[in-house]
Amino acid sequence: MNHTCADLSAHWPYPRWIAHRGAGKTAPENTLSAFRLGASHGFRMFECDVKLSADGEPFLLHDDDLCRTTDGQGDAGGQPWAQLSRLDAGGWHGPAYAGEPLLRLEALATWLLANRLLVNLEIKPSPGREAETGAVVADHVTRLWSDEAIKPLLSSFKPEALAAAQACQPGLPRALLLTAWHPGWQHTAEALGCVAVVVHHPCLDAASIATAHAMGLRVLTYTVNEADRADALWHAGLDGLITDAVDQPWAQERESVAC
Numbered sequence: 001m002n003h004t005c006a007d008l009s010a011h012w013p014y015p016r017w018i019a020h021r022g023a024g025k026t027a028p029e030n031t032l033s034a035f036r037l038g039a040s041h042g043f044r045m046f047e048c049d050v051k052l053s054a055d056g057e058p059f060l061l062h063d064d065d066l067c068r069t070t071d072g073q074g075d076a077g078g079q080p081w082a083q084l085s086r087l088d089a090g091g092w093h094g095p096a097y098a099g100e101p102l103l104r105l106e107a108l109a110t111w112l113l114a115n116r117l118l119v120n121l122e123i124k125p126s127p128g129r130e131a132e133t134g135a136v137v138a139d140h141v142t143r144l145w146s147d148e149a150i151k152p153l154l155s156s157f158k159p160e161a162l163a164a165a166q167a168c169q170p171g172l173p174r175a176l177l178l179t180a181w182h183p184g185w186q187h188t189a190e191a192l193g194c195v196a197v198v199v200h201h202p203c204l205d206a207a208s209i210a211t212a213h214a215m216g217l218r219v220l221t222y223t224v225n226e227a228d229r230a231d232a233l234w235h236a237g238l239d240g241l242i243t244d245a246v247d248q249p250w251a252q253e254r255e256s257v258a259c
């Protein structure tokens with residue numbers, strides 16, 4: 001059985017704790033090593049950043065530019081996957097990870113499905129490729145997770161990316177990322193058929209969470225790395241929390257993903 005967006009407002013199938021970029025800062029972000037480490041700490045769900053190569057391959061990278069987290073240079077979206085696949089995306093973090101490659105969405109899906117783990121795919125388009133990225137990611141997700149009841153949660157700061165995902169694959173769950181409660185956020189979330197908002201944590205309190213809940217939206221937050229802040233947000237009614245603190249005892253997911 002597939003969960004429709006209406007089902008999700010009644011029953012939220014995702015774990016509450018979500019490891020940021022695979023394993024926060026404890027392994028090279030958005031690489032398979034990071035996901036393996038996050039899972040070893042008990043996380044059952046992960047957030048990561050997806051963009052397109054020049055030839056349209058979805059792969060994981062946070063920045064527009066390659067230089068911070070790989071041994072490459074320049075605009076990541078301007079290079080074909082054959083070139084990107086030869087880069088070292090681990091050595092910048094430390095010698096133990098030297099040679100770690102960039103991760104294609106397809107390879108991530110294979111690993112997640114084999115290990116019965118869940119994901120929040122943040123659509124992180126290269127500038128000017130918002131709609132293309134949203135559409136390609138949605139089409140890939142539909143194919144790669146075709147047999148799964150619990151689909152990846154698609155999120156983005158870019159409404160154009162979510163709109164394209166919605167147009168191509170309306171049955172996939174979508175969440176609007178918000179750095180603040182921007183004017184018009186309710187209209188945007190409704191128009192995009194979102195099931196959730198993912199909000200910068202200083203903007204959240206019990207009242208704002210209740211406002212979103214009253215609209216039928218779940219409320220997730222990024223990026224909470226302090227135990228006290230996490231406790232306060234759970235008490236305020238939060239539904240999901242993205243954290244870098246994967247190696248901290250207070251931030252380890254222990255519940256089953258069974259739905």
Ligand code: G3P
Nearest residue numbers: 047049062122198222242
């Ligand atoms: O998806 C939540 C969070 O990852 C958004 O910020 O910059 O870490 O991608 P950023």
Ligand code: MG
Nearest residue numbers: 047048049122
């Ligand atoms: Mg992100």
